[in-house]
Amino acid sequence: MRPDPGTGSAVVTVVAGGNPPTPAEIARLPANPVIVAADAGLNHALAAGLTVAVAVGDMDSVATEALSAAERAGTRIEHHPMDKDRTDLELALELATRLADRVIVIGGGGGRLDHLIGNLVVLASPTWAGVAIEAWQDGARALVVRGQRTLEVEPGATVSLFALGGPARVTTTGLIWPLDNEVLEPLTSRGVSNRATTSCPTVSVTEGVILAVMP
Structure with missing residues (x-):
């Protein structure tokens, strides 16, 4: 990663x-x-x-x-x-x-x-x-995630995750609705409007690519 x-x-x-x-x-x-x-x-x-x-x-x-x-x-x-x-x-x-x-x-x-x-x-x-x-x-930030990235946000910040180009296998830490080696499908809204529970949550992608948007 x-x-x-x-x-x-x-x-x-x-x-x-x-x-x-x-x-x-x-x-x-x-x-x-x-x-x-x-x-x-x-x-x-x-x-x-x-x-x-x-x-x-x-x-x-x-x-x-x-x-x-x-x-x-x-x-x-x-x-x-x-x-x-x-x-x-x-x-x-x-x-x-x-x-x-x-x-x-x-x-x-x-x-x-x-x-x-x-x-x-x-x-x-x-x-x-x-x-x-x-x-x-x-005023928003969008990060391309391949491998692991740390999101520089504070607790309570909104984080939305979008799979691009195909399904993505994702694990997150520090989000109120975690993903644990789960597949996030493109063209769905499942990853929209998650929320950080800690400062600097992480997103790890082992397959595919994610766009992490922090409005």
């Missing part, structure tokens, strides 16, 4: 489009974060005062002033055609997961429902199964 990333792990932050990240989310980022911006995420990153290492996407939603400022600052621009098979976030994740063993996606909530669903589903792609990925969106 993949352990939680240690304090020495490389971390890359992907700033997505949609709603901009909140000041609280920016403040929680690791010190001197390595930033990859996905298309309109470049607007959000520069507005938050972040230094962007790479901007990737078709750039159709990037303000002209933001693109010029990024180029002047030395940001690498990876420009893709508008007619493509992958979203800008997927392109950014492909880059970020080559650079780090932990990726934090901020922004990306709000806006179009299809974009929101696509952004969450792509997080669990087997392409980056070796990387610990989480998303912070609209």
